Amino acid sequence: MQRACWALPGNEKMSLSNEVHVIFGAGPVGRSLAKELSTRGKIVRLINRSGKLPMIPGLDALAGVEIAAGNAADLDSTRLLCAGADVVYNCTNPPYTRWPELFPALQAGVLAGAASTGAKLIVMENLYMYGPTGGQPLREDLPYAAKTRKGITRARMAEELLEAHARGKVRAAAGRAADFFGPGVLDSALGERIFATALEGKPAQVVGNADLPHTYTYIRDVARALTILGERDEALGKAWHLPSPETVSTRQIVELIETEIGRKVRLQAAPGWLVGLVGLFNPVLREVAEMAYEFEEPFILDASCFEEAFGLRATPLAETIHETVQWFQVHQNHKV
Numbered sequence: 001m002q003r004a005c006w007a008l009p010g011n012e013k014m015s016l017s018n019e020v021h022v023i024f025g026a027g028p029v030g031r032s033l034a035k036e037l038s039t040r041g042k043i044v045r046l047i048n049r050s051g052k053l054p055m056i057p058g059l060d061a062l063a064g065v066e067i068a069a070g071n072a073a074d075l076d077s078t079r080l081l082c083a084g085a086d087v088v089y090n091c092t093n094p095p096y097t098r099w100p101e102l103f104p105a106l107q108a109g110v111l112a113g114a115a116s117t118g119a120k121l122i123v124m125e126n127l128y129m130y131g132p133t134g135g136q137p138l139r140e141d142l143p144y145a146a147k148t149r150k151g152i153t154r155a156r157m158a159e160e161l162l163e164a165h166a167r168g169k170v171r172a173a174a175g176r177a178a179d180f181f182g183p184g185v186l187d188s189a190l191g192e193r194i195f196a197t198a199l200e201g202k203p204a205q206v207v208g209n210a211d212l213p214h215t216y217t218y219i220r221d222v223a224r225a226l227t228i229l230g231e232r233d234e235a236l237g238k239a240w241h242l243p244s245p246e247t248v249s250t251r252q253i254v255e256l257i258e259t260e261i262g263r264k265v266r267l268q269a270a271p272g273w274l275v276g277l278v279g280l281f282n283p284v285l286r287e288v289a290e291m292a293y294e295f296e297e298p299f300i301l302d303a304s305c306f307e308e309a310f311g312l313r314a315t316p317l318a319e320t321i322h323e324t325v326q327w328f329q330v331h332q333n334h335k336v
Contacts, residue, residue, distance in 0.1 A: 005305035019043065020084050021230065022119070024072045024110050025091030026053055028184045029124050032223035033089060034065045040227065047072065047081055073105040078113030087230040088114035090123040097283045099150045107157050114170050120236065121161075121172040122229045124222070127301070128291065129155035135298035138215075140176075140239055140305060148290040158239065165237045173229045174239040175222070178301045182219035182320060183327035189295070190216045190253065195328040198257050203268035207288065208295025210250040210269045215301035217244040218320040221312075228310050235310075241303040245317035250295075256318060260325040 021037050023030045026048035034046045044065045046053075051069030053062065070081045072092050082088050090110040094102035107123070114121035127138055131146035144155035158174060165172040181190035193205040225242040229235045251267060258265050307313060 005308055019086040020045065021087045021089070022082050022085040022113075023047065023089045023091055024070070024078070024081075024106075024113075025089075025093060025124075026067070027091065027093055028180060028182075028186075028219050029093075029222055029226075030089070030091040031062065031184060032182075032219050033091060033226050034062055036220075036223040036227050038062065038064050045081065045085075071109070073102070073109045075109050075112045078109045079116040082113035082117045082119060085114070085117050085119040087120045087122060088117075089226060089230065090121065096150075096287045099287075100153045103153055104157060104160075107161065111161070111164060111170055111172075114172075115164075119171075120230060121170050122226055123161055123172065123174045124226065125158060125174045125176045125239065126154065127176055127178060127294075128153075129158050132293045132297060135300075137300045137302040138241065139302045140241055150287065150291065162237065162239065171236050173235045173237065175226050175229055175242050176239055177217035177222055177225075177242045178215040178244055178299070179217065180219050180222065181216050182324050185219050185324075190250075192328070194254065195257065195324060196332060198254070198265040199261060199325075199328055199332050201263075203266040204254050204257070206250050206267065206269045206295070207292055208269065210254070210267055212249060212295070212298050213247045214250055214295065214299045215244050215247040216253070217242060217301070218315050220320075220323075221245075221314050225306065225310075225312060228312060232310065240306045240309075241301055243303045243307055243312050243314035244301050245314045245320055247300050248317065253317075253321065256321040257325060260322055 020043045022045045023034055024047045026046050030046060034044050037044045045068055046065050047068050047070045049069065049071065051067055053067055068081060070077045072078060088110060090107060092106045092110065094106060111121060128148065128151040129144045129146050130138055130142045131151055133142065146152050146155050161172050161174060164170050179189040181188055186192045189207065198204050221243055229240065254265050254267055
């Protein structure tokens with residue numbers, strides 16, 4: 001049976017060049033989004049703790065983007081930083097080991113800032129709230145069945161965001177993506193442990209079963225999709241799965257990398273139980289272990305609702321791998 005997506009009333013875009021867009025979080029998502037918005041002629045304010053960005057060779061320059069220091073968990077700070085904003089984006093991501101302690105306060109702060117100025121709030125989310133699905137495609141109408149610490153945290157935050165919208169506190173929407181990859185993405189299941197190690201002639205390191213289908217989301221598609229959510233009023237009040245390249249196995253992605261670099265790449269896969277064992281002594285791997293189920297069953301993201309509503313299709317996988325390998329080659333050459 002075909003799934004019914006939301007019916008959308010309009011198809012108009014905003015294109016005012018004097019719009020102010022405030023982004024909290026200057027990681028790969030925040031930076032890519034700032035570049036996309038700036039290219040479209042928006043006034044962009046990018047917020048991180050220090051008010052400075054490291055200069056990383058190969059990353060898109062952020063000329064014309066204002067970089068400001070701020071604490072997303074501080075309500076007074078966020079209200080000041082959001083002054084005059086038309087759209088606010090929450091792209092924050094606390095240390096992986098401290099999600100339950102830190103993440104809710106970050107969302108509360110950014111939400112308060114957006115609400116204080118009447119701006120739209122677009123939140124970057126992942127897919128942890130759904131929990132294991134037995135391999136069925138991940139769709140927006142799945143129940144929140146997470147049992148992990150980070151999954152429960154994400155589910156609660158997702159509920160609170162849309163409840164705030166329903167109460168009229170803030171005009172909000174969420175964009176949900178699978179594991180990121182692409183230029184500037186280092187700390188990811190499809191980050192430097194695959195691309196950088198392959199270029200160095202070392203085994204590409206993966207968790208779980210590399211032969212299962214697994215959706216990954218290209219960072220530049222994330223930026224384009226979040227921009228659309230900020231432009232379109234009919235996106236508000238909902239969570240949307242963001243367009244992602246065609247789903248193949250992680251092994252097939254490594255084979256595409258082989259084609260790009262012209263040599264074989266060994267694949268080193270660690271089963272979830274082994275990651276959990278090592279995690280007894282390593283806090284970060286302990287957090288990775290609780291999410292290992294995503295790599296031990298088919299993990300397929302269904303973004304058809306977004307694609308049908310807004311007409312954006314993901315960049316083809318072969319093109320994304322080519323662009324990512326090129327970026328890592330620059331990154332490796334500069335020893336950053």
